[in-house]
Amino acid sequence: xxxxxxxxxxxxFRARRGLFGGSGVVRAVDGVSFAIEGGRxxxxxxxxxxxxxxxxxxxxxxxxxxxxxxxxxxCDLNALDAGGRRNYRKSVQAVFxxxxxxxxxxxxxxxxxxxxxxxxxxLTAKETRRAxxxxxxxxxxxxxSADLFPxxxxxxxxxxxxxxxxxxxxxxxxxxxxxxSALDVSIRAQILNLLRDLQGELGLSYLFIxxxxxxxxxxxxxxxxxxxxxxxxxxxxxxxxxxxKHPYTQALFSAALPSSPEERREEIVLAGEVPSPLRPPSGxxxxxxxSSVMERCKGNAPALAEVEGRLVACHLYNSAGP
Amino acid sequence: MSTRALLELQNLSTHYVSAKGTxxxxxxxxxxxRIAAGETLGIVGESxxxxxxxxxxxxxxxxxxxxxxxxxxxxxxxxxxxxxDAEMRRVRGKRIAMILQDPMxxxxxxxxxxxxxxxxxxxxxxxxxxxxxxxxxxxxxxxxIPSPQARLSxxxxxxxxxxxxxxxxxxxxxxxxxxxxxxxPTTSLDLTIQAQYLNLLRELQRAHGLALIFITHNLGIVAKxxxxxxxxxxxxxxxxxxxxxxFKAPAHPYTRALLSSIPRMSDGxxxxxxxxxxxxxxxxxxxxxxxxxxxxxxFAPCRxxxxxxxxGVANSRVRCWLAAPxxxxxxxxxxxx
Numbered sequence: 049x050x051x052x053x054x055x056x057x058x059x060x061f062r063a064r065r066g067l068f069g070g071s072g073v074v075r076a077v078d079g080v081s082f083a084i085e086g087g088r089x090x091x092x093x094x095x096x097x098x099x100x101x102x103x104x105x106x107x108x109x110x111x112x113x114x115x116x117x118x119x120x121x122x123c124d125l126n127a128l129d130a131g132g133r134r135n136y137r138k139s140v141q142a143v144f145x146x147x148x149x150x151x152x153x154x155x156x157x158x159x160x161x162x163x164x165x166x167x168x169x170x171l172t173a174k175e176t177r178r179a180x181x182x183x184x185x186x187x188x189x190x191x192x193s194a195d196l197f198p199x200x201x202x203x204x205x206x207x208x209x210x211x212x213x214x215x216x217x218x219x220x221x222x223x224x225x226x227x228x229s230a231l232d233v234s235i236r237a238q239i240l241n242l243l244r245d246l247q248g249e250l251g252l253s254y255l256f257i258x259x260x261x262x263x264x265x266x267x268x269x270x271x272x273x274x275x276x277x278x279x280x281x282x283x284x285x286x287x288x289x290x291x292x293k294h295p296y297t298q299a300l301f302s303a304a305l306p307s308s309p310e311e312r313r314e315e316i317v318l319a320g321e322v323p324s325p326l327r328p329p330s331g332x333x334x335x336x337x338x339s340s341v342m343e344r345c346k347g348n349a350p351a352l353a354e355v356e357g358r359l360v361a362c363h364l365y366n367s368a369g370p
Numbered sequence: 371m372s373t374r375a376l377l378e379l380q381n382l383s384t385h386y387v388s389a390k391g392t393x394x395x396x397x398x399x400x401x402x403x404r405i406a407a408g409e410t411l412g413i414v415g416e417s418x419x420x421x422x423x424x425x426x427x428x429x430x431x432x433x434x435x436x437x438x439x440x441x442x443x444x445x446x447x448x449x450x451x452x453x454x455d456a457e458m459r460r461v462r463g464k465r466i467a468m469i470l471q472d473p474m475x476x477x478x479x480x481x482x483x484x485x486x487x488x489x490x491x492x493x494x495x496x497x498x499x500x501x502x503x504x505x506x507x508x509x510x511x512x513x514x515i516p517s518p519q520a521r522l523s524x525x526x527x528x529x530x531x532x533x534x535x536x537x538x539x540x541x542x543x544x545x546x547x548x549x550x551x552x553x554x555p556t557t558s559l560d561l562t563i564q565a566q567y568l569n570l571l572r573e574l575q576r577a578h579g580l581a582l583i584f585i586t587h588n589l590g591i592v593a594k595x596x597x598x599x600x601x602x603x604x605x606x607x608x609x610x611x612x613x614x615x616x617f618k619a620p621a622h623p624y625t626r627a628l629l630s631s632i633p634r635m636s637d638g639x640x641x642x643x644x645x646x647x648x649x650x651x652x653x654x655x656x657x658x659x660x661x662x663x664x665x666x667x668x669f670a671p672c673r674x675x676x677x678x679x680x681x682g683v684a685n686s687r688v689r690c691w692l693a694a695p696x697x698x699x700x701x702x703x704x705x706x707x
Contacts, residue, residue: 095560095561095562095563096560202648202649204648205648232416232417232587232649233416233587233588233589233628233631233632234416234627234628234631234645234649234664235645235648235649236631236632237631237632237633237642237643237644237645238644238645238646240633240642241641241642241644244639244641259560259561260633261561261635262632262633262634262635263633265633265635266633266634266637266639266640266642267639289635299562300561300562301635302565303561303562303564303565304561304590304635305588305590305591305593305594306590306593306594307589307590307593307632307634307635307636308593308617309593309594309613309614309617310614310617310618311593315565315569317562317565317566317569318562318565318566321530321532321533321563322560
């Protein structure tokens with residue numbers, strides 16, 4: 049059984065159109081299902097507006113789903129009482145993109161890392177101090193860091209502090225929302241390696257969200273590709289990266305930058321831009337930009353179906369029709 | 371490098387000096403570079419490596435605290451550092467144009483797209499409003515803006531991020547410059563939009579014989595777009611040469627480490643080779659080579675004196691003691707030479 053399972057998860061926001069316009073509904077996440085196994089990484093990729101950040105917020109319990117639900121270790125989150133929810137929040141922690149914004153500049157690093165412990169566990173000052181030193185050691189920062197302020201650290205070191213804070217309550221799942229894109233290129237590998245080491249040592253699961261496809265491919269066991277609120281393809285990371293099946297996944301991976309000047313791949317340049325989630329296209333949401341579009345794509349939204357061991361939502365692979 | 375240089379920087383330095391003159395930040399130090407007409411040069415570095423200061427130095431758009439204590443900047447044979455402010459104004463936007471990182475910040479929200487695309491044409495060529503707007507419409511068409519005539523009278527907030535960046539591109543090429551400097555032009559764009567934009571820049575370059583300078587921290591953009599590469603670290607160009615040569619056989623330990631620290635799609639879940647330590651503070655640089663504290667191959671001379679720039683293979687140049695004649699020979703750990 050998967051550690052975390054999301055079933056037909058949806059989050060809709062009401063949005064006002066213009067000053068005098070009526071209101072519309074943004075289907076930021078629309079009927080998304082996925083599973084995260086213990087000790088494994090699920091990578092989520094997609095462009096702005098695809099719903100990956102909203103998905104992360106739903107998993108963190110920062111947003112309530114409009115429909116559908118999340119089961120964590122077999123328990124439905126909607127059915128949990130206050131104590132159960134508190135336990136869930138302790139088991140699921142987050143590291144955000146920008147370590148300059150996610151750390152309080154007025155708090156010492158020791159207090160930042162200890163804060164989850166202070167609010168959630170009844171520890172003595174001595175025990176808290178010991179826990180902070182252990183966490184600093186875990187992320188390879190010197191013990192004296194506890195008495196310093198965030199501004200005394202570089203971006204990479206700050207991200208280590210954010211990771212230490214996320215690990216304070218010994219979570220089972222950590223949501224990583226683009227954790228290296230704000231860092232210098234020479235620092236990124238340090239943080240990615242640290243996250244991988246911590247996963248091995250502590251048996252953590254990750255929900256890894258990033259713009260950099262190569263970083264997602266590097267970190268993930270499984271990958272889900274999102275487009276306008278829906279998962280269009282998901283499956284085992286290596287196979288998906290090697291041979292993407294959905295036309296959007298193919299275009300996305302072909303748009304990734306090469307790793308050397310010799311690397312020449314066929315580039316599928318998509319026409320136009322991502323449509324507004326306020327007025328998503330009918331049928332398959334990708335059809336206006338798709339090079340393999342067929343008549344039924346326009347009226348009929350394809351469901352995720354298994355194709356060669358992976359899930360793809362595309363009529364191309366579903367000859368029988370619904 | 372047989373062709374004549376369009377722009378040649380000779381030993382250029384740009385320093386920021388504090389108000390009392392006590393603190394000096396050597397943002398750009400002793401940089402020599404050249405770019406030929408129609409060529410694409412990538413300048414790569416981390417934040418604080420001096421790459422943006424270098425771009426602003428070329429256009430002489432530096433803040434008041436900046437000084438250029440030495441060097442020459444020859445553009446089509448004329449030294450830009452000798453020009454008066456009035457002469458520089460006739461160069462900027464006309465012969466050398468620049469595209470900045472954030473398209474929202476480089477467009478004025480109060481003016482229409484037509485006014486902003488037509489402005490350089492009216493200023494530099496004295497065109498009438500009607501003829502400048504007609505040219506602006508053609509430019510919007512060239513950067514693939516749908517229904518360009520209608521877009522001319524709209525304002526920036528009515529466009530998407532990708533469209534705004536293309537409009538900034540249209541302004542850049544409006545007076546048919548010889549050189550276009552693009553400072554991280556695609557960092558705010560989504561992946562598929564970035565691919566569209568880079569292809570567009572390449573087409574414009576071919577159509578107009580433009581020389582392009584790409585300022586970026588992204589080696590993928592360099593691999594895709596550039597012929598020549600200059601790698602900056604702590605204000606200095608530590609390695610420069612043809613892109614293929616440098617990707618194939620990087621001579622400087624920093625370049626080598628940078629190239630091997632980037633995750634690749636094909637590597638699966640292999641462990642990355644990380645670079646230890648942090649980028650240096652430019653106002654408190656160590657003696658010797660600035661990369662020495664993080665360098666896996668550093669030896670005694672690296673901590674004593676700055677390495678000279680020496681010629682390498684295939685028109686490349688490298689600033690490293692390992693490559694210097696005599697100094698590095700026979701030293702263990704120097705496998706590449």
